[in-house]
Amino acid sequence: MNRLLIIDGMNLVRRILAAQPDQQDMQALELRTLAACRKLCLHHQPTHVVMVWDGTEISWRKQLYPDYKKGRKPMPEALAQGLPTLIEHFASQGFNSLMADSEADDVIATLACKLSQSGGEAIIVSTDKGFAQLNLTSVNQWDYFANQWLDIAALEHKLGISRHQLLDFAALSGDSGNKIPGISGIGPKSAAELLRTYRSLANIYNALDKLGHKQAQKLAEGRDMARLSYKLAKLRTDLTLQVRLSDYRLQH
Known part of the structure; x- marks a missing residue:
């Protein structure tokens, strides 16, 4: 059976970066993120893995309601500049990426549901509780930082x-x-x-x-x-x- 590990790229990277002593150090961020990806693969034994990233277009949600996500901290400048290189390096290590047009959430949800409908299993790696609405037995969510499944109960x-x-x-x-x-x-x-x-x-x-x-x-x-x-x-x-x-x- 196909088991797809769907990594919420920005969710993972920004939390790893926030825990770094030097938040300008992109090389350390790359090494820590690659180590996290390898640990995830070792633990979950997926057949496929994809890192999904937010795109730069204004999302349909923000067009519908301009205050959506208002006040969110912008991406740190060093990360914004270094991200394209990071994504290239991740791919060279076997972790390919998928860029969303705007928000990654809908792309992640679509990937998970399509795989579930075709008889596969999806594991979403994210701390975002919004994915809990995907109430499908073959779609589960893993919190890398807590090292546990999202506890729905x-x-x-x-x-x-x-x-x-x-x-x-x-x-x-x-x-x-x-x-x-x-x-x-x-x-x-x-x-x-x-x-x-x-x-x-x-x-x-x-x-x-x-x-x-x-x-x-x-x-x-x-x-x-x-x-x-x-x-x-x-x-x-x-x-x-x-x-x-x-x-x-x-x-x-």
């Missing part, structure tokens, strides 16, 4: 919801890390309580007459923002990618 317990409610939860309470707005006045606690009672966003909106006046008013006034937030949080899994799995076969 712990995430569900922390948020007070079920995995299949993640997008509805984001629609209601937003996502501060990505500056997804959610509904004004509906925080994570209220969102979780509503979803525990009514199970879904659609059910909540069908039950506005059963809620307190203030909460019902917030929900009614925030309906468009909830719809927008849901769309922003949802990963696309239907991109047309001009790649072949064989391009990423791991050469042992």
